[in-house]
Amino acid sequence: MTAQSIGIFTIAFPDPYTISYENDKFATLSSNVSFQYPITSNIQTLSTKNVERGNDPYGILFVPDLQSDLCKKNEGAFVPANATRQNNLPRDTEYALVAFAPWFSPDCMKEYFAAARTDPAVKSFLVYQPGTSLSMPPVMNDPSWGLGDGGSWKSANNFPTYALSSISGSIIVDQLSKYSGNITDAPHGHELASLFNPTDYVRLWATVNTESGSQLPSLWVFLVIVLGLLIIIIGSTSFCMHVIQRRRRNNLRQRVVNGEIDLEAIGVKRLTVPREYLEKLPLYTYSAGPNDQGLEKAHQDAPAQAENIPSPTIEGGTGLKSTPLTRPSSAPPLAAPSHGTSPAFSQPTCPICLDDFESNESQVRELPCQHIFHADCIDTFLISNSSLCPMCKKSVLPSGYCPATITNLMVRRERNIRRIRARSGAVGASAATPTQPSSVSASRPPRAFGSLGSRLGQTSIGRRVFSAPERTQSRPLDIEMSGANPAPSPAVNVIGSPPAPEISPAAVQPPPNNAEECTEPSAPNRREWARQRALAMLGNRHVPEEGEDEEPRRPLWRRGLRRVFPGFR
Template identity: 65%
Template sequence: MTAQSVGIFTIEFPDPYTLSYYNDKFVTLGSNTSFQYPITSNVQTLSAKNVERGNDPYGILYVPNLQSDDCINSEKDYVPANTTRLRNLPQGTDYALIGLLPWFSPSCVLEYFAAARTSPVKALLVYQPGESAAMPPTLNDPSWTLGDGGQWRSANNFPTYALAPVSGGIVMQQLGLYSGNITDAPHGEELASLFSPTDYVRLWATVNTTSGSQLPSLWVFLVIVLGLLILIIILTSLGMHIIQRRRRVDLQRRVISGEVDLEAIGVKRLTVPREFLEKLPLYTYAGPRNVADTEKTPPEPGAQAQNLPSPAIEAETGLKAFPISRRSSAPEVTTHQPGEGPLPTFSQPTCPICLDDFEPNQTQVRELPCRHIFHPDCVDTFLLSNSSLCPMCKASVLPSGYCPARITNVMVRRERIIRRMRARSTANVEVTESQGQSIPTPRQLPGPFGSLGNRMGGSILGRRVFSAPERSHTRPPDIEMAEGPPHVGSEIAPVPTAVHPNQPNETPPECTEPTTNEPSRNRAEWARQRALTLLGNRQVPDDEDDPQPQSRLRRGLRRVFPGFR
């Protein structure tokens, strides 16, 4: 235990031989009639032996006796002749004692220690003679060396504390004033009127100790630092959550307003909900026709499907005749004027997914908002499981203002990256124009994102922007479609031929090309099955994590600090 302060007080207690009972009580005198000296600093612990928490040393202050004549003669320079010693205290009592001694000679100090061990001493107060009020040196200082290798600390069964030289000198001088009768003490006449003349008036010392280790203070410091770090982490996390929430709300607003198309720019792959898909028109294909027939009387509507109006698509031009005002499933064809060249023809006589020809007046087709038509089995599977973009022109099938149910932090981060790169690319183009340099051609600078279009597939966003799967093997032999030469100006989108990751490289038996002896209906069914097999069951993930696997630590940091990369 380390000493923090020492209190010196003046006490009064009766002579035990004048009492018929045992008395261990004393009265502390007031500061106006006695000596009081609290020492609150500059107390050094030399030995803390046999001191426990809550058991601070205390006792009547006295000076142990010396044995050798040399030490007795040397002591006269530091200790008053009438100082309190054992002979000035009641004899044969077990009163607690605290010794006070000057540290002036190693041999004399050892005699002090030997004499103190024979008395009921609770502690020793030592001081080096002088006028300094500074903190006494530590135990390993050579001035505390007694020439015994430090054995005095193990020989003493009581603690030892060092006072500043000036404090020790003051206490020693006062100790010489309180060693005789009550009338010999300062304010003796006043005290004699209050107490019995046989009572004792002596100095009393109390040592206030605390834990000698500095660990509690260190732990308090560590707890404060840890608390500040936790507070900073909480405030940082709360601030990032608020910022990310505002960004998610802003992105949702811009998606609803039509400013941002998440799938078109490669932020997130979306699918078309079934309730929206069922609202897309479903017709019966009536075959291609030329523009000349459009000036004639429109044909009657064809068959219906799913209880919806089913206007027929005319065989020569590919235009539909509507009983009411509807938009056509093919690009608009202007009125042909004489001398302008050949007549334009409808450019989509086959399904771009399965490459199977539409059979006039038999095949049901689904028309997307971009006016491209497909087999319902082909395009419904594609829109429900793969993408919300048209397989032909990559136009969004979702209605205007549609927004995913959940805008995640990953969507916000990717959209911000793309927006920054778009702004950087636009700035580069403006700088190039202002410097009078040639602007890169579309082959060199594709799309509105500049070089971003070449990198969005893998290095930036970590996946392909286009909805169609990437081809992983050579294309199988083409299927022989309907007989006859192809239509003039026909444009058929290439069929995606990538294999699903869980699908073996071999062509499934159900997708084997039918023989030439099978009817055309079986060949159409085979083409649809082949398209469904190529599309696979690629569900779009709904979580906000990146496609790449991540450690638990990284996922935890992302939850605490949204936006962490």
């Protein structure tokens, strides 16, 4: 590890041979009575052998001994004779050591390294090039650090090597000569003698700090910081979007409860009628009044030619030819009949199975819009298909009914419909000019197919937009509401319901098993067949449960992204 700072301190410790216990505690002397020299700059790392993060080198400073006489003679010009040596330290102890020497000759430096390697207590080696320079020492690959062995000395040593500036090395080696003898020989010796035992050692201590508090973080730390910032940004954005979507859901729920919005009428969500609401709807036994009987008799007495009725017609249940039956219109009257029954009882035919009600036998259920149906037909339709009346598209649910769960998809659809209505209204307002009277525009015939915005704008006064069932089969000719073949009526544009194609009667009659089995089935079987066929034509599609996603299946990553960022498209 690269050295960031080196601290030189003065310590005092007892002579291990005068005490009866193992001592590993050193006392650091204060700066007013000892030498302290922190080095925070101009440090060059030459070798990082056996240095790990959190394991900084430290130990008592000393100068290793030389072997050759030439090196001892040359050393005298740089190292004082009384500098701290291994002989000035307690012998046969495991005290940590830090070697210190001037780099004045390659051969002498090899002897310094060899002497330091013989002592396993050496933790590091501090060197300096003699001189008076305060500048940074040369870099590690500089030739001045070469020993003529191609740099093998770095791997041969089992300790790291650090280089100091020339002036710093000169100051330290001078202090080593002052703290090598008895306690009374050290600077401020008399004061120290009064504080410590005269046999105690007072020496210099070095600590190498390899951790940096100011340098730039490493690459992985930088990546962690960037990743943390991204997580914070994504989390805060997701939180804000969740809060906004929650407000929108609560707002939509409140408007639904207040009766301002009908979710199914505007095409936001397909709703069904719960069983507890369905059981509250009135259930009657159908009874035909005198007005209805007179109307049926008048239709039966009228000749077929006057009503332009083809003779004969084909029955839908058996395919047999018979005299056509006449039925009054299924539209409810504007005023209550005189026979005192419910106004809807003037409707003699179930609009779902297209079968007549049998007086005093058929169980009919009346909807809030006063349309009546067979109980079996309308119950199945309301529970599994839609909550709107099949006739007038009015909601059967009570005002203010709201689903248990309001989803983000429902909010998004309602907002889109509201925007389209607002745009269509703005376009209609800008199209009208002061010079053009309103009567002229009102006299124009409506177009058969308007824009999506105009059709959505008409939902408040017309039929619902998207819940009109799609007809999978055309209605057979033999079970029309009237046996007559009336003149073609003007086409009624039901929004969301395309016109059904014409098919032949043979395509809808049930195929017989053989030619001899073409007999008329019983009335209940024919009614059940007609009811099932009518429900199929009404589009008995699957209605999503509460909380179930109404959107088509999307890729997993897209669904996950929408969960994190609600409202994402």
